[in-house]
């Protein structure tokens with residue numbers, strides 16, 4: 001379901017030369033459209049994906065630390081300021097949803113278990129499940145759209161094995177098929193990015209641009225690597241500046 005149609009960015013004028021307003025990806029950005037029920041944000045480490053997704057979460061009324069619209073707790077105190085300048089344009093305002101943030105997951109688990117107990121998670125504390133098991137348990141048990149829901153994820157794959165990532169893809173398909181959920185996902189995973197019909201925004205090269213799956217960097221780099229790991233590694237270890245050359 002398409003709930004959030006577009007976000008417009010209103011920057012202070014003049015634009016402050018400090019975080020978050022000086023991120024290269026945002027330099028020429030006025031707005032970002034969400035034309036499909038699933039949107040991915042990709043880009044190198046530090047390109048600004050989390051900053052934008054946390055700002056979206058805050059502007060949409062979620063706790064920027066992660067959780068549902070009602071979650072109220074503090075972890076490391078995220079306040080990215082950008083949110084104040086975001087104007088969200090809704091087809092239908094999501095009254096429900098979830099912001100999954102791998103970075104503050106454990107603080108959220110503490111909060112969840114204080115208010116819910118363990119019952120919604122198979123009667124077992126999320127802390128007693130493995131890192132990846134606890135992610136999947138939360139996704140399966142907590143994210144069942146019964147009403148229009150916006151799901152924001154920041155690196156949901158971070159604890160997941162390749163098989164776990166396929167399990168996440170199946171859940172994404174279920175949410176998408178329910179006709180009730182929209183998902184915006186920051187990811188580095190070439191598995192997740194393969195989700196059919198998704199919009200992929202790259203934050204690389206000083207702009208946010210739409211790319212297709214097969215031209216996306218996670219796909220390209222993984223494919224080149226897997227085609228000939230020995231050749232790839234020889235090049236990697238020879239290169240003087242590893243990161244820039246790839």
Ligand SMILES: Nc1ncnc2c1ncn2[C@@H]1O[C@H](COP(=O)(O)OP(=O)(O)OP(=O)(O)O)[C@@H](O)[C@H]1O
Nearest residue numbers: 019023043044045046047048049050051052186203
């Ligand atoms: N609170 C902050 N104060 C100052 N700079 C920050 C703050 N948070 C992030 N940054 C900087 O802003 C840039 C973008 O960070 P952000 O976390 O949005 O990147 P990202 O694309 O999510 O990266 P990753 O893939 O590593 O998660 C980084 O260079 C980071 O150092």
Ligand SMILES: [Mg+2]
Nearest residue numbers: 049050051154
């Ligand atoms: Mg990030």
